Amino acid sequence: MIQRMQRRGGRGGEERASVSGSRVGMTALLTLGMVCAAGAAHAQSLEAQAASSAASPSESTVINLINLLVKRGVITQQSADDLIHEARTEAAQAKAANAARPAAAAAIVNAPTQPGDVAVPYVPQVVREQIRDQVKQEVIAQAKAENWAQPNTFPDWVSRITLDGDLRVRDEYHFYGSGNTNNVTNFAAINQAGGFDVNNNTNPTQLPTVNTRENRNNLERYRARLGVTALLSEQLKAGVQLASGNDNGPVSTTSTAGGGFAKKNIWLNKAFFDYRPTTWANVLAGRFDNPFFTSDLLFSSDLEMDGLAARFARALPAHPDVTLFGTLGVFPIQYTAESFPSNSTSKAGSDTKWMFGAQVGADWKINRQNRLKGAVAYYDFQNMRGTLSSPCALYLGATSCSTDNEAPAFMQGGNTLLALRNIVANPNAGPGLTPEPQLFGLAYNYRLLDIKAQWDTVIADRLKLRLDGEYVRNLAYDEDKAFSAASLPVNNYETSNINATRSDYRSGPNGFLAKVTVGDPEPVDKGQWNFSVAYKYLQPDATLDAFNDPDFHLGGTNARGYVLGAAYAVARDTWVSARYLSAKEIYGPPVSIDVLQLELNARF
Structure with a gap:
């Protein structure tokens, strides 16, 4: 998933990720969670720790996060199932790509040298700024459409009523x-x-x-x-x-x-x-x-x-x-x-x-x-x-x-x-x-x-x-x-x-x-x-x-x-x-x- 997001950032943000049925704020949270999870999965694959049929710790984190969103009523169960399937598919694709290109390990900064260290993938500053701008634009668009985040705004019917006396x-x-x-x-x-x-x-x-x-x-x-x-x-x-x-x-x-x-x-x-x-x-x-x-x-x-x-x-x-x-x-x-x-x-x-x-x-x-x-x-x-x-x-x-x-x-x-x-x-x-x-x-x-x-x-x-x-x-x-x-x-x-x-x-x-x-x-x-x-x-x-x-x-x-x-x-x-x-x-x-x-x- 981190590679997919990097590809989107490399094209200047022309592709926009969206999750149907969720709110803009929770979409941003879920996206960041999946970025971290995908990065952890990427690190584990480079260290040969992801060759297990059971779910990895990072994958479990994503699933737990999605299930929490379902429990809180933010998204539906059908949407959650779709997200889990997409996450597993992208994790598998990333694992296969890394196996075919071992040179990608160069993307790891400060690789683990001692037991217990965690490898963190490097996310370029430009990618982080693009993620921030995308989330900001989507939040503002929804705020204007629903009149819930602008000061001194009211529902549409109020703007059509005039009092005089x-x-x-x-x-x-x-x-x-x-x-x-x-x-x-x-x-x-x-x-x-x-x-x-x-x-x-x-x-x-x-x-x-x-x-x-x-x-x-x-x-x-x-x-x-x-x-x-x-x-x-x-x-x-x-x-x-x-x-x-x-x-x-x-x-x-x-x-x-x-x-x-x-x-x-x-x-x-x-x-x-x-x-x-x-x-x-x-x-x-x-x-x-x-x-x-x-x-x-x-x-x-x-x-x-x-x-x-x-x-x-x-x-x-x-x-x-x-x-x-x-x-x-x-x-x-x-x-x-x-x-x-x-x-x-x-x-x-x-x-x-x-x-x-x-x-x-x-x-x-x-x-x-x-x-x-x-x-x-x-x-x-x-x-x-x-x-x-x-x-x-x-x-x-x-x-x-x-x-x-x-x-x-x-x-x-x-x-x-x-x-x-x-x-x-x-x-x-x-x-x-x-x-x-x-x-x-x-x-x-x-x-x-x-x-x-x-x-x-x-x-x-x-x-x-x-x-x-x-x-x-x-x-x-x-x-x-x-x-x-x-x-x-x-x-x-x-x-x-x-x-x-x-x-x-x-x-x-x-x-x-x-x-x-x-x-x-x-x-x-x-x-x-x-x-x-x-x-x-x-x-x-x-x-x-x-x-x-x-x-x-x-x-x-x-x-x-x-x-x-x-x-x-x-x-x-x-x-x-x-x-x-x-x-x-x-x-x-x-x-x-x-x-x-x-x-x-x-x-x-």
Whole structure:
């Protein structure tokens, strides 16, 4: 065997010995043992001590070593038998070769001169180094393949999992104007309660109202979000995110402290698949981040969308600095209840409320210091407009009317509404003595044209500047159509008069935003900062009040005013910020609301 190994070493290690079924470390041990055993057998043959039919001491050593490896479970019995056979064959070949070439005894260094001396064959340094290098390479190869000998390495499935999240702690203040009206009806509360009797003769209780005069100070609030994304293949990944929140409303994941130190709710905020068939397009399905290029004029930054969306972004071959992008999406907003109405054998048909969205735009990297991005979008909210029900005889025991399912699942405030129930008077009650528990739906459909632009530049080669602008118009806005309906509209910023005439009515379909940001728009590294000022103007029916920013005028439409903001990174991905939002109504009774937010934020 020593000759065989020398031949391998003489060819520069082109032949590699391997033992099937054993580990690399034990292979090295076995190889060294066989080298020593073969060397001893070689010495004994030169001294005529190996002419015995029984196993020699060196051969017994190899066999004992192999049997020990079998006992420890390192190799199988079949592999052991193969190794023993190979060892005996090579020993016999070496013995025959030495007998035919006695001159090989010259390879023995310091031959035995006294009884008891042992002859040790000389193994050249180059052979020993080749054995060492071969074992080292095999060990490293196995370590890399099995991830057991490299520092900071994990199994393959761990490398395909990504964690992300963020945390925010906020101190918030609400300041109400001293001249505000104190009689703004809370129509969202009416719908959430299942209706409110608006007949003053049968219900002298005050309509639900919102707070418009009493300040709220030191509202401690926090937001926590934690997500997991798994790479399933090169084209497909899946993600889940949990988030805090006071309720299941769509526009905020902020929780308010208090409640006697009660534990806070955790909601499923995201659940999606992301399929990328090419480098320039992907498809989203489930519940995911807003896929459109927009601002909180239309959609809250916390808003997640349910549905299906396809996005693309590709640079022009002739102009690689210009990237075209676009998004198509279909999103279910509200389904008709499966068993509606519950107190009738006749069920209402499906009347799902949808949003269909399409956007196309371009991102132009003009040069190192200037970048311009713009897009045009169309959002079609279908089946949103409410209608007056068929005659509804609640006095006979009915618990719902035919159009109750048209009441919005969520509202903030500002949109024009109309009464949904056509309540039949009780003939057994006196005139005007029939209770009228009413629900309210939207008076308009919403088909929005949205134009958004953003310009990033650098002033004096060092100061970043970003300009944002957005304009929206509701193309479905039609006052004549609203007032020709069976149920007259009412503004949800109006006073307790829910039967306002057209001369009392004020609304509009337009909205816009202008914003200037100096510094880093999103501070990441310590020392980065920004300062921003924005102006918003949003008429009552320019967009759905349900989905936009919940902080400006405390949510909804029919608001105008400015927003001042500043942020400073105190560490990597950790920053403090402050915002002051000052807003008041566009139409209707005075409602001025200022909001101050002081925050500590971190993301990971």
